[in-house]
Amino acid sequence: EVQLVESGGGLVQPGGSLRLSCEASGFAFSFYEMNWVRQAPGKGLEWVSHISSNGITTYYADSVKGRFTISRDNAKNSLYLQMNSLRDDDTAVYSCARESSAYDQGGFDRWGQGTRVTVSS
Amino acid sequence: SYELTQPPSVSVSPGQTASITCSGDKLGDKYVCWYQQRAGQSPVLVIFQDSKRPSGIPERFSGSNSGNTATLTISGTQAMDEADYYCQAWASTTVVFGGGTRLTVL
Numbered sequence: 001e002v003q004l005v006e007s008g009g010g011l012v013q014p015g016g017s018l019r020l021s022c023e024a025s026g027f028a029f030s031f032y033e034m035n036w037v038r039q040a041p042g043k044g045l046e047w048v049s050h051i052s053s054n055g056i057t058t059y060y061a062d063s064v065k066g067r068f069t070i071s072r073d074n075a076k077n078s079l080y081l082q083m084n085s086l087r088d089d090d091t092a093v094y095s096c097a098r099e100s101s102a103y104d105q106g107g108f109d110r111w112g113q114g115t116r117v118t119v120s121s
Numbered sequence: 122s123y124e125l126t127q128p129p130s131v132s133v134s135p136g137q138t139a140s141i142t143c144s145g146d147k148l149g150d151k152y153v154c155w156y157q158q159r160a161g162q163s164p165v166l167v168i169f170q171d172s173k174r175p176s177g178i179p180e181r182f183s184g185s186n187s188g189n190t191a192t193l194t195i196s197g198t199q200a201m202d203e204a205d206y207y208c209q210a211w212a213s214t215t216v217v218f219g220g221g222t223r224l225t226v227l
Contacts, residue, residue, distance in 0.1 A: 035216065045156070045164065045207050047216035059214045062122065095163060105211055107154035107169035114163065 002026040002110050004096050009115030016086050016119070022079040022096035022112055030054075030074035033099040035108060036081050038092035038117075048094070049081065064090075086119045093117075123212035125219035132225045133198045141222045143191040143208030151210045153191040155184055158221075159204040167206075168193060200226050 008020040020036070036048040049070040050059040058070050069082040079096050093114035100106030126144045133139035143153060153171050156164040166175050168184035171191065181196045191210075195202055203226045208219040 037218075044205075044221040045158075045209075045218040047209075047218060050214075050216065059216075061215060097164075100166075100169065103170055103173070105152040105154075105170065106173075107166045107175075107209065108156070108164070109166050109169075109175060111163040111165075 002098075004098065004110060004112035006094065006096055006112045006115035009094065009117045011118045011120065012086055013121050014087060014119055017082070017084045018086065018117060020081040020083065020094055020115055020117070022081075024077045024079065024096075024098075027098075027110075029077040032101050034072065034079045035097045035099065036070060036079075036094055037097050037108070037111075038090075038094045039114070040089070040092040043092075046092070050099075051079070083117070086117075088119050091117060091119045123210075123215070123217050125208055125210060125217050127206075127208060127219040127222045129220070130223045130225065132227055133195075134227055135200060136197055139195040139198045139202070139224055141193045141195075141206050141208075141224065143193070143219045144189055145191075145210065145217075146189060148189050148191055148210065149187045151186075151212070153184065153186045154209045155182075155191075155193045156207045156209065157202075157204045158207065164207065195224075198224075198226055202226060 003025045051070045067085045095114040097108035098110040100109040155168040158164045171186040172184045
C-alpha cells in the first residue's frame with residue numbers, strides 16, 4: 001500500500017525555522033517526482049515546491065522562494081522541506097504529494113495526511 | 122503569475138448533473154487535473170490530462186478543456202460527491218491550483 005507520512009510540524013515563532021519530513025513506503029520512491037502542498041485554515045490548496053526524482057531540479061512558489069528548501073534522500077525514501085524565516089501566513093497544513101509517473105503532467109496521485117505548522121508569537 | 126478561477130460554490134440535486142468550471146488564459150493549451158477533497162480528508166485526484174480518470178474513480182466523473190475554460194462534470198451526482206473540488210495546471214515551472222469550488226448536494 002502506498003503511504004506518505006509527514007512529520008515535523010509544530011508551533012514556531014515568526015522568523016523561526018522548521019524542517020518537515022515525508023516518509024514514503026509501498027512504492028519505488030526514487031522514480032517519482034514529489035511536491036509539497038499547503039492548505040491554510042479554511043483556505044484552498046497552495047502548491048509550495050517540486051523536486052525531480054533525482055533531486056537535481058527544484059521549483060518553488062514565489063511566496064516561499066529564498067526561504068524554503070526542498071530536498072530528498074532516496075536511500076531513506078524521504079522527502080524534506082526546510083522552512084526558514086517563517087511568517088504568520090505560512091501557517092497551514094503541509095502535505096507531501098506524489099506526481100504520477102505514468103503520464104506527463106498526470107497529476108498528484110497520492111497525498112499524505114499532512115502536518116500542521118503554526119507560526120505565531 | 123498565472124491564475125485559475127473557479128466559482129466558490131455550486132449546488133446540485135441528487136441524481137442531477139453538476140458542472141464546475143475553471144478559467145485561465147489559454148487554459149486549453151495546458152493539461153488540467155481535478156481533485157476532490159471531502160471534509161477533513163486529503164485531496165483525491167479524480168481527473169488528469171483534462172479528461173482521463175484514474176483507476177477507481179467512478180465513470181460519472183468526466184472532464185473537458187478548451188479555449189480558456191476547463192470543466193469537471195459529475196453525472197448522476199450522489200450525496201457522497203459533496204466536497205471541495207480544485208482544478209490544477211502547470212504554468213511553466215510552477216503548479217497552480219484554482220481557488221476551489223464547494224459542491225453542495227441538496
